[in-house]
Amino acid sequence: MTFLVIFLVLVVVCAFSFFAMYNKLIGLRNIVRNSWSQIDVQLKRRFDLIPNLVETAKGYMKHESETFIKVTEARAQAMSAINKGDVKEVGAAAANLDSALAKMMLTFENYPELKANQNFLSLQEELTSTENKVAFARQAYNDSVLSYNNAVEMFPTNILANMFNFKKSDFFEIEEKSEKQAPKVTF
Amino acid sequence: MWELIRINKRKSLFVLILMFILMVSLSGAVGAGFYTVDWVTGMIWGALIGVVLWAVQAAVAYFAGDDIVLHFNMAVVVTPESYPQLYNIVEEMKIASGLQVMPEIYIVQSSGLNAFATGIRREKTAICVTSGLVENLTRDELQGVIAHEMSHIMNRDVLFMTFAGVMLGTITMLSNVMLKGTVFANSENKRSRKKGGFSGGHPAVIIVVLLFAVIAPVLARIFYFTISKKREYLADASAARLTRYPIGLASALQKIAKHSSIDFVSKITAPMFIVNPQFAADEDSLFSASTHPPVYKRIAILTQLQHGGKVSLETYQRIYEKELEASGLFSKTTLETDKSEAVRAESAEKISESRKDLADVILANAGFKIATCECGLKIKLPPSDLRMKVVCPRCRKEISVSGSNAAPVGNGEDGLVFKRKNVNSWESFPCQCGRFTFQLSPLFRGTSVVCRHCRTKVRIEYPE
Numbered sequence A: 001m002t003f004l005v006i007f008l009v010l011v012v013v014c015a016f017s018f019f020a021m022y023n024k025l026i027g028l029r030n031i032v033r034n035s036w037s038q039i040d041v042q043l044k045r046r047f048d049l050i051p052n053l054v055e056t057a058k059g060y061m062k063h064e065s066e067t068f069i070k071v072t073e074a075r076a077q078a079m080s081a082i083n084k085g086d087v088k089e090v091g092a093a094a095a096n097l098d099s100a101l102a103k104m105m106l107t108f109e110n111y112p113e114l115k116a117n118q119n120f121l122s123l124q125e126e127l128t129s130t131e132n133k134v135a136f137a138r139q140a141y142n143d144s145v146l147s148y149n150n151a152v153e154m155f156p157t158n159i160l161a162n163m164f165n166f167k168k169s170d171f172f173e174i175e176e177k178s179e180k181q182a183p184k185v186t187f
Numbered sequence B: 001m002w003e004l005i006r007i008n009k010r011k012s013l014f015v016l017i018l019m020f021i022l023m024v025s026l027s028g029a030v031g032a033g034f035y036t037v038d039w040v041t042g043m044i045w046g047a048l049i050g051v052v053l054w055a056v057q058a059a060v061a062y063f064a065g066d067d068i069v070l071h072f073n074m075a076v077v078v079t080p081e082s083y084p085q086l087y088n089i090v091e092e093m094k095i096a097s098g099l100q101v102m103p104e105i106y107i108v109q110s111s112g113l114n115a116f117a118t119g120i121r122r123e124k125t126a127i128c129v130t131s132g133l134v135e136n137l138t139r140d141e142l143q144g145v146i147a148h149e150m151s152h153i154m155n156r157d158v159l160f161m162t163f164a165g166v167m168l169g170t171i172t173m174l175s176n177v178m179l180k181g182t183v184f185a186n187s188e189n190k191r192s193r194k195k196g197g198f199s200g201g202h203p204a205v206i207i208v209v210l211l212f213a214v215i216a217p218v219l220a221r222i223f224y225f226t227i228s229k230k231r232e233y234l235a236d237a238s239a240a241r242l243t244r245y246p247i248g249l250a251s252a253l254q255k256i257a258k259h260s261s262i263d264f265v266s267k268i269t270a271p272m273f274i275v276n277p278q279f280a281a282d283e284d285s286l287f288s289a290s291t292h293p294p295v296y297k298r299i300a301i302l303t304q305l306q307h308g309g310k311v312s313l314e315t316y317q318r319i320y321e322k323e324l325e326a327s328g329l330f331s332k333t334t335l336e337t338d339k340s341e342a343v344r345a346e347s348a349e350k351i352s353e354s355r356k357d358l359a360d361v362i363l364a365n366a367g368f369k370i371a372t373c374e375c376g377l378k379i380k381l382p383p384s385d386l387r388m389k390v391v392c393p394r395c396r397k398e399i400s401v402s403g404s405n406a407a408p409v410g411n412g413e414d415g416l417v418f419k420r421k422n423v424n425s426w427e428s429f430p431c432q433c434g435r436f437t438f439q440l441s442p443l444f445r446g447t448s449v450v451c452r453h454c455r456t457k458v459r460i461e462y463p464e
Helices: A002-058 A065-084 A087-108 A118-153 A157-163 A176-181 B002-034 B039-072 B084-097 B131-136 B139-154 B157-192 B203-243 B246-258 B295-308 B313-324 B332-336 B353-365
Strands: B104-108 B115-121 B124-130 B369-372 B378-381 B389-391 B398-400 B409-412 B415-419 B427-430 B437-440 B448-450 B457-461
Touching: A002 A065, A002 A087, A002 A118, A002 A157, A065 A087, A087 A118, A118 A157, A118 B084, B002 B039, B002 B157, B002 B203, B039 B115, B039 B157, B084 B104, B084 B139, B084 B203, B104 B131, B115 B139, B115 B157, B124 B131, B124 B139, B131 B139, B139 B157, B139 B203, B139 B246, B157 B203, B203 B246, B203 B295, B203 B313, B246 B295, B295 B313, B369 B398
Parallel strands: B104 B124, B415 B457
Antiparallel strands: B115 B124, B369 B378, B389 B398, B409 B415, B427 B437, B448 B457
């Protein structure tokens, strides 16, 4: 009788810790997915802003068509990468877009009339902020991936992770070089 | 980062429980001292009353604290339309911190530079900045400040500091009751030469209780300021980690330290500000009654972090330990789950011209009318000023005031006309001279009114 009670208690305790660990894994994975969608949202927002900015700037900058073409191309490339949904590819494409945008921003410097345009200024603040948001969303995503991967690899949650096929997520890395270039934007 | 929150909670909870025990035993002691018949019963009742006292105050703070703070400060809500940049910065930090709920943003009209966070409940958080802050900081600096406040929200500091603050208040109050009660009871006894009141208890109990009443508030204060100071460093570390730009916060702190004083702070809200608005900036002693660590130390740590090139909680802790010769801030698990990030480059945006108009936006929101003269002077009229025309004090020109609150009097073909909207209720409108308000009663059916001061005639029109 005593044996049975002890056995039952053990089973219940095991079951509860099992549920708790499973829920923890699910929770962490949801945070990862959620943070990824946040990056998605911000990148898409940036794609929407770029044509507006280019249109506004074009009127003032007749001789910079090459810069605009590069930005537009980088944008198209990044958009297709996002639609595929591959983390690594998106990282590379986003880095490309970053440097193209940074170059465009540098050329704005030579057009004082453009910088006096109220519409352009507000677009520029939106773009700066959206770029920051992309960077911060990436940071938040990597934080969440780290906690999730830790849970997948570490004992005791790794047993459940193996049983229910929780796979490690990729970090969203941007190459050092472009990361350093991108924010060097002077208005 | 995610682990961090949980562990901080646990540590603070420990100190909070210590404070709670202190409070319960003090109120028990007070009960034992006052109830002369049986000190055990007195103790139980005292403890109960103490807990109820605290619970009531804590409940008020929990359910209405945020609103009380914001209402007293006459804070104005910021929307993405009214002030896009500030809204953007807050949104950026919300994304970086991984918070689910976007905090509300408020601006308070004050030339002092400061900011604070409220948010006792997770669903309803707010960040409040002074207009002086927004006008004087660059984008990077503002981002640092917002990140610091966001960290307070993330770590749930507001909740802990409010509960701890209320506890500190209760303990101080109980000890006051105790000490004053003793003095009062003793002087009464001398006069009436009769035993009773407080000193009726057992002498040993009284001595213990009195001693306790003196020590408890001091202890509580030490507990309180220990949590509070540590949480400032924690918020600084998380802010540096969120923005990846520690020098932004450092230079903001430098600016803020010079002008942090504002006039709407209470003792309980003080820990939530980025720099303590009540005390001088560089107080530095163990028993100093400051909720914030000395600003120059915070700046020194952040600056060194920036020069290191990599931002992580671990590097912050290393510099903190070196700088303060104190033990660590974070637990081992927190550091294991933290990722180091490279310091980002400075963003080029300096203080934009549009920020200079911020004060006007706030005033307009509060019902002020703004008249701009040709000479460039801006005249701001409070809502109570009903003049439609003002004379510029610089160039003596007459300017007409337009604004939402201007008198609803139109210019008809034959002079001024006021159109009544509802004949069945009182209606009032100001005269253009601003010194007289016409009041039309529901019974009034006249065709015109005349101002008592400037003798201007206004025709009254009625709806069909």
